[in-house]
Amino acid sequence: MKSLAPADDYGLILWGHATGWLQDGIDDPIDRRNAQFYSYGYDHDRKNWMNTSTLARTLENRGFSFIYFDCCLMASIETLYELQNAAPKMVASATEVPGFGMPYHLTLPSLFADGNADLEGASKAYFNYYNSDPMAAGGCPVSTAVITTGKIPALAAATKEIYSQAQYACPPGYTGQLLYINTDYYDFDHYIKAMAGDNEALYANWRATLDDVVGYKASSDFIWDIRPIEHFCGISTFIVRKPADTAHKNYNTLRWYDDVVSSLPL
Secondary structure (H helix, E strand, O other), rough: OOOOOOOOEEEEEEEEEEEOOOOOOOOOOOEEEEOOOOOOOEEOOOEEOOHHHHHHHHOOOOOOOOEEEEEOOOOOOOHHHHHHOOOEEEOOOOOOOOOOOHHHHHHHHHOOOOOOOOHHHHHHHHHHHHOOHHHOOOOOOOEEEEEEEHHHHOOOOOOOHHHHHHOOOOOOOOOEOOOOOOOOOOOOOOOOOHOOOOOHHHHHHHHHHHHHHEEEEOOOOOOOOEEEOOOOOEEEEEOOOOOHHHHHHHHHOOHHHHHHHHHHOO
C-alpha cells in the first residue's frame, strides 16, 4: 500500500466483524468450526478470523498515525492495551456498530483533514448520523471514543493499584453496566468506582488517568432498546469474578491479564 500510494502520513480503517478481546481465533487450540465468537476479521468463506493479540503483532510499529475501528466492541481496555503500540490515536466503539458502519461520506472529510486527521470530527459525524435517526441504526446501540494510546500505561498502573488493594475481585452484589447483550463487556469506570469503594482519592487518581486516555466519547441511551446505558466512559472491560473466569475465552492469554488483572485477589 505504501509503495503504491506514497504519503506523508498514514491512517488505517479496519472494517468488518469483531468481538474485541475474545481470544478464540487463530493461534488457539479450539475447534474453529464450532466457535461462535471471534476477535477480528471473520472470513465467512474460509471460516477464519484472528485474535486481537495476533492483530496487535501484525500492526505494531507500522507507522500509522491513527486506527479507526469501524467494527463492534473494540474499545475494551483489554483490546486497547494489546494494540497500544499500533498507533498513537484510535477510534473505537465499546458497543456494537450498526450494520452499515460509519457513514463514510460524512467521516472521510475529517479523516483527510489537512495536517492531522480530525478524529473527533469523524467520531461526532458518525455518532450524530445515527443518533439523530434511530431508524438508520435499526435499534443497534451506537457509541464511539477517541483514544490516546500513549496514556494507556498510566491507566494500567492506576488500575493495578486499585486491584492490588481490593478485598474482592468483584464487590459482593455488584451487577455492573453492561454494554453488550452478554457479560463480556462492562463499563470500565462503573466497575473501577465500585472496586475503589470509599477510597475517593484512589478513584480520583484513576479517573484522571482515564480522562487522559479517552477524549471525545458518546453513546446512545439503550442497547437494542432493551438495556439502558446509564454509565458510559468510552471503554469496556471484562469482569473476573472467580478463578475460573480467568480462562474464559482465553482471557489469561492477554497482556492486560498478565500486567494488571493477575493482581486481583482471586
